[in-house]
Amino acid sequence: MEILKRFERYVEDNKLFSKDEKILVAVSGGRDSMLLLWLLHQLYYPVEIAHCNFQLRGEESDADEQLVRGFAVANEIPIHVQRFDTTGYAATHKVSIQIAARELRYGWFERLRMERGCKVIAVAQHMNDSVETVLFNLSRGTGLQGLQGILPLRDDSHVVRPLLFLHSEEITDFVQNQGIPYRDDSSNFSNKYARNKIRLDIIPEFEQLNPHFIRIMADNIARFRDAQEVINNHMQELRSQIMIARSDHSWRIAKEELEHLQLSELYFMFEPFGFSKTVLQDLLESLHKDSGKQFASDTYIIVTDREDVILSKKNMDLEPVHIDLATTRVEWGAFQIEITGNSDLAIENGAGIAKIDTASLVYPLTIRQWEEGDTFQPLGMNGKKKLSDYFIQKKINILDKKRVPILVNGDGKIIWVVNYHLDERFKIRDNTQKVLKLVCNLK
Template identity: 70%
Template sequence: MELIKRFECYVKENELFSQGDKILVAVSGGRDSMLLLWLLHKANFSIEIAHCNFQLRGDESDADEKLVRDFAEEHSIAFHVKNFDTINYAESNKISIQMAARELRYAWFEELRAKRNCKVIAVAQHINDAVETVLFNLSRGTGLQGLQGILPKRNDSKVVRPLLFLQSKEITDFVQQLGIPFRDDSSNFSNKYARNKIRLDIIPEFEKLNPEFVTIMDDNIQRFRDSQQVLYSFISRLRNEILILRGKDSWQMLKSEIQKLSMNELYFMLEPYGFKKNVLQDLLGSLDKESGRQFESENYILVKDREAVILSKKSETDEGIQIEETDTKVLWNDYQFNFEISEDLKVLYDKGVAQVDFDEVIYPLTIRSWEEGDVFQPLGMQGKKKLSDYFIQKKINILDKKQVPILVNGDGRIIWVVNYHLDERFKIRDNTQKVLKLVCNLRTI
């Protein structure tokens, strides 16, 4: 049959699933999902049915469930159903009924998919749904991403949409021709919901202008996808060329390279990190000014350094950890510290090792980040120095200095600016009897 061949070709071309995979089919009882169920069954795919009863339409909801259950029993297909208290969930989470139903069903679908060892979850969205999504996104404001409609599958999702090669009117015709049982959801004919209003009121007006409006929009959506792919490829190359990895969740961009970019190129390059255009405009306008200025998005931060701009993920506030005399190993951020009390007074020259006069140590010790007002007496110096001035002298930028571990004595004195400088007051002396040896290494996962 021609329809089944078209279906199988679409599944294969889009690599949605293969003949050996088990598929969880979301079936409401409407014509779209019943046609999807029928096609999967006729094409001899291994399937199980998932049906949600949202208990929103009384006897109608129960009749939907019975229709799907009867089909499953008639064709010996595993059937799963779950009743939801949708109204209570919506009220508790302060969301719409539609959003509540969506959250409930997809959470259950994924739970059931994993439990039943199904490869994917198949849902019955079609071309008209994709067109409605684009119009809905346009009404709220969107870019190219929002003009792509509904994709057959996304890389990070187990949900696939095998009916996106069919229009709604084709589905209606096939269901009638093939005698496939279905039930109409009365709520689909109410225009109080935004998507229904687009379907029932807005698209028909466009079709008066051009009867082939849905077909034309489907072609437009494909062009939008092609354009997005070209943009994505160009920006990915640009990002790989300009963003230089400097550590975990941290990159740098040379100012000279940024100055070659247009505002739009910079925006799209940093789009995954959430920076708004007005923030990036401020960045461009201040490139030749003083270093140290910061620009923030929700989860990332840009800091102007001398010759570069540093991009880093915002670090969570890390409380200091305490070390007792009995501790031999502790972890802090990306570092592991090992402790050993020894009578070996031989001095080791390694920036990742500190040897401390044990008689000066007061427990508990603390490892924490730099704090405003920190001072210490660098090894070999007579007077004290502000840690902030020390970082400036060492050309350590504001992002990096927050990641430098500071080892603090029980009386509040700084013992070691880890991997940089020991405090003079804790060095090994001629009368030292015991040594606390501290070794700092990057953590291995």
């Protein structure tokens, strides 16, 4: 049969799975998922069924479950069924029923996939679903990325979609001709939901203009993907040239490099980090103003420095590390600190070396990030200084100061701004008998 051959070719061309890998098939009981299950079973792929009963349609939901169970038993296919309190979940998490159902099913699918040793989760979205996604994204406002439709496989997911080559009419004709059992979900025929309205009301209007609208759009989507790939390749090359890695998820970019870019180039360059064009326009306008300005997306932050801008992932807070008498080495952030106790009182120069009078120590010591309100007494000074003022004096930007290790005594006093300045109260004195030596290096 032609569809069987096309299915095998699509799976192979997109490298979705092989017959050596067990597949968890999401089966609702509708025509799309029943066709997917039937195709996989006919082609002898090792499969297991995952069916969700969201208990939203009463007897209809139960009838869907019975249909899927019956097919599984008749064809000796392992089946897993999960019933969800979808309404309760939506109320507790303050999300819509649609979002609740999505979170519940994909969370369960992934747990089940790992428990059962399945390589992928196969779901039955098709060509029409991909077109609906593009129209939905356009209605809300989107860039080229939002015109990619539904991908058969994403790098960050175990979910595959092997039916995207099929039009919904082909699916209906095939399941009816083959006598594949299925049930229609009555909620799919209500235009209460945005996607249903697109499918039931908007797409038929386009089909009045062009009966082949879905296939034309599928071709357009393929061209959008090609264009996106060209842009991605160019932007990846540009990033590798001007973004200098400082650490994991943090880069430095010279301001002069950004000045040569058009706003559209800047947008595509920063697109993976979630920045809008409006924010990036503000960034361009700030390049010659005072440093320290911040620009944020949901997951990343940009801070302007004197000659550069710094891009870093948000919420990169580091957990404190404790040091007791037996500790000889600790790691914190990008640093490792070697710790030794001895009676060598000779002063050693070097930003990464500190020698501390052990008589002044209260254990456990702690290495942590700076905190608002921190003060210390820099070596050689009589009075205290706010750590925030010290960072400004040293021209340490807001992102970097979170990565400076602060060594704190058990009584809360700062001992050492690591790699920068020792506190006067912990220096070697004339009556010092024993010292704690700390040497800090990059890992």
